[in-house]
Amino acid sequence: MNLYQAVRDALSNAMMRDDTAVVFGEDVAFGGVFRCTMGLAEEFGRERVFNTPLSEQGIAGFGIGLASMGHTAIAEIQFADYIFPAFDQIVNEAAKFRYRSGGQFNAGSLTIRCPSMAVGHGGHYHSQSPEGFFLAAAGIKVVIPRSPIQAKGLLLASIRDPNPVIFMEPKILYRSAVEQVPVDDYQLPIGRAETLVSGSDVTLLSWGTPIYHCETAMHMLNSPPETLARHVPESLRSAKVELVDLRTILPWDVDAIVESVTRTGRLVIVHEAGRTGGVGAEISAEVQKRCFLKLDAPVKLVTGWDTPVPLAFEKFYTPDALRVLDALVETLSY
Amino acid sequence: MLRAARICPRLARHHAQWRSVTTSSSIQTPHGHLPSTQSPIISELKFFNSVTGDGTQIPTYRVLDGGGKPIEGAQVPELDEAVARRMYEQMVQLPTIDNLMYQVQRQGKIPFYMTHYGEEATLIGSAAALALDDEVLAQYRELGILLWRDWPIDALMNSCFGNCEDIASKGKQMPMHIGSAAHHFHMISSPLATQIPQAAGVGFALKRDPARRGKNCAVVYFGEGAASEGDFHAGMMFASTIPSPTLFIARNNGFAISTPASEQYYGDGIAARGPGYGVHTIRVDGNDVLAMYNATKEARRLCIEEGRGVLLEAMSYRVGHHSTSDDSFAYRGRQEVEDRKRLDNPLSRFRLFLESRGWWSASDEEELRSRLKKDVLAAYRRAETLPRPPVSEMFDTVYGGEEPWTITENREELKRLLKKYGQTWGPWQAELQKHKGAGQDLMGS
Numbered sequence: 059m060n061l062y063q064a065v066r067d068a069l070s071n072a073m074m075r076d077d078t079a080v081v082f083g084e085d086v087a088f089g090g091v092f093r094c095t096m097g098l099a100e101e102f103g104r105e106r107v108f109n110t111p112l113s114e115q116g117i118a119g120f121g122i123g124l125a126s127m128g129h130t131a132i133a134e135i136q137f138a139d140y141i142f143p144a145f146d147q148i149v150n151e152a153a154k155f156r157y158r159s160g161g162q163f164n165a166g167s168l169t170i171r172c173p174s175m176a177v178g179h180g181g182h183y184h185s186q187s188p189e190g191f192f193l194a195a196a197g198i199k200v201v202i203p204r205s206p207i208q209a210k211g212l213l214l215a216s217i218r219d220p221n222p223v224i225f226m227e228p229k230i231l232y233r234s235a236v237e238q239v240p241v242d243d244y245q246l247p248i249g250r251a252e253t254l255v256s257g258s259d260v261t262l263l264s265w266g267t268p269i270y271h272c273e274t275a276m277h278m279l280n281s282p283p284e285t286l287a288r289h290v291p292e293s294l295r296s297a298k299v300e301l302v303d304l305r306t307i308l309p310w311d312v313d314a315i316v317e318s319v320t321r322t323g324r325l326v327i328v329h330e331a332g333r334t335g336g337v338g339a340e341i342s343a344e345v346q347k348r349c350f351l352k353l354d355a356p357v358k359l360v361t362g363w364d365t366p367v368p369l370a371f372e373k374f375y376t377p378d379a380l381r382v383l384d385a386l387v388e389t390l391s392y
Numbered sequence: 393m394l395r396a397a398r399i400c401p402r403l404a405r406h407h408a409q410w411r412s413v414t415t416s417s418s419i420q421t422p423h424g425h426l427p428s429t430q431s432p433i434i435s436e437l438k439f440f441n442s443v444t445g446d447g448t449q450i451p452t453y454r455v456l457d458g459g460g461k462p463i464e465g466a467q468v469p470e471l472d473e474a475v476a477r478r479m480y481e482q483m484v485q486l487p488t489i490d491n492l493m494y495q496v497q498r499q500g501k502i503p504f505y506m507t508h509y510g511e512e513a514t515l516i517g518s519a520a521a522l523a524l525d526d527e528v529l530a531q532y533r534e535l536g537i538l539l540w541r542d543w544p545i546d547a548l549m550n551s552c553f554g555n556c557e558d559i560a561s562k563g564k565q566m567p568m569h570i571g572s573a574a575h576h577f578h579m580i581s582s583p584l585a586t587q588i589p590q591a592a593g594v595g596f597a598l599k600r601d602p603a604r605r606g607k608n609c610a611v612v613y614f615g616e617g618a619a620s621e622g623d624f625h626a627g628m629m630f631a632s633t634i635p636s637p638t639l640f641i642a643r644n645n646g647f648a649i650s651t652p653a654s655e656q657y658y659g660d661g662i663a664a665r666g667p668g669y670g671v672h673t674i675r676v677d678g679n680d681v682l683a684m685y686n687a688t689k690e691a692r693r694l695c696i697e698e699g700r701g702v703l704l705e706a707m708s709y710r711v712g713h714h715s716t717s718d719d720s721f722a723y724r725g726r727q728e729v730e731d732r733k734r735l736d737n738p739l740s741r742f743r744l745f746l747e748s749r750g751w752w753s754a755s756d757e758e759e760l761r762s763r764l765k766k767d768v769l770a771a772y773r774r775a776e777t778l779p780r781p782p783v784s785e786m787f788d789t790v791y792g793g794e795e796p797w798t799i800t801e802n803r804e805e806l807k808r809l810l811k812k813y814g815q816t817w818g819p820w821q822a823e824l825q826k827h828k829g830a831g832q833d834l835m836g837s
Binding site for chain 1: 527558560561569578583591595596610622629630634792794797
């Protein structure tokens, strides 16, 4: 399955087990603009898979209402870039629903899915990674998968988590990431990072699309192409990089990251969103507090620039393999 | 009764998937119509700007005149004496509570309060017409609905003080941000209009629930100011397009804090917007409790039967200040308010009606007022003496399930600080004493 098929499979699994589960959003009934809801309306009926009017604040509010009645609401925002009209409903309402009512009410059965991150030509409003904006919204969870297996397991866990979850799907992976995905119902834990490659010299932390750039950079570090060889000192080529996928942005897995950095003494964080006020800033502050005596180099951030995502300049905007390689070299040779 | 299919065949056809009712009628016009609409094509260049067609405003439905007499042609609802008396008692209870709480806020005993003066009939008339388990989503000036459902006055007082027996929000929200799951009254929050699209979702959930389908609706209250928010637009549109039995009750009291309704909209109030969404709509004299009762009852029936949104605009006047943080004489004349109070008082109007039926007397009135005063004061005195919730409650219920490390660490950090400074830093020392357990729940071993 590719990633969109894995998402569709997760939705089907969720709806099969739970009669209260409904899927709604803009254009989901015919299958969705990214095919994530293909055939679901035929499988479960239009009462359970339906289009909404084009209003993000309406979609979020409607979903909160459903969830407050204990129904499982799986809402789609067509692009993460368009989640901002729903920001008030998410931050002031969904996130605070349980707390403000002393536990009498909650919107825990709400999940908001949205395609996110750059796609090569998305410009300002089809490329954003807004996870950092939700970092301060205590009461919600934010989850980002890197692959089809991850997407299905994490989405099923998000749908069943007792808290409202924003699930951001890296849209460039919808078709490009393909792997064998179990057709069974399974879940992956929310709030846990996953170590993809073990290492002892530097921790490389990322989530979503840039995980693949990190992987490429690691190969380039070990055996740099001829054109880059002079930038990669021989002494660093055998460096053991530990690659970690954060998976959950809020609440993020501090134990795993701190344990890793305590061993490696070095941390490079890679994300597509701009640097200032981003998730990397939060993690590096926490890591320097907890690993102060263990750090052998400053925590390095490789991020999008502090500009809107620019159409014609995307190659220079995104934190690609070269920028990650440069950060690894800088950090390892500090 | 009128079926939606007859009133609005276009909608019925558009959404055939949602309803069993279908129609085969097609409007014959000489020039036909465009593919995306049933609108007949015409050759006359003509603009319009009125829902009523002839330029008049949407009429206001009334049963009782200012003297408590049924107006000509009006149908008085069949209420028995006990229910009618209870409605009046609940109406009187609101200003009784308001008078006391307004005063004690002025004395600094509670941080904030909002009165209901002038909207008693809107609240109680609608409350009495709803089923007790219809799901209510309110703005903040709807205490009457919860009290009608026998939410205890103690609960209100505890909530205003945010004390350790406040079951509404456990001391976490401002006064008047009330709610009770047991009474099907969703928790109030400050951001205006956010509850409106949520209500459509609640309505849809009711329709999907086999045990409640066709029996209950969602009811959402909001002021005419809140109706200017984008969420009003979203809520009306969702409840009509994704058919959801949702009764929208707009309390048009003429003011949003200092902003008069004339600066809030240029159209014919909130009611004029309903037909634009394909929603059955009525405007009601909100100072006439029997008109509110009749209209709400019928609106509710229509809402449930058609499984779709219905809009009711209740016209009243906000007699009190916006809140205890507001002096409304800074933007409206004292005389204007006095005139409105004298000329059109929802309580005296209903009282005159009850008296005309022999259901109420001066001695009833005297007994009621002294009883309510006594009950309200007793609840107030009790709530006043109770401590605030334990300090650790501050960190509870942010999340369901396993508590994230961030919050656990916050809790530990405050515990460390309280142990270190709790008995020496004046502002904390005094504050700790107001909480149940004086912080020991957090600091204790």
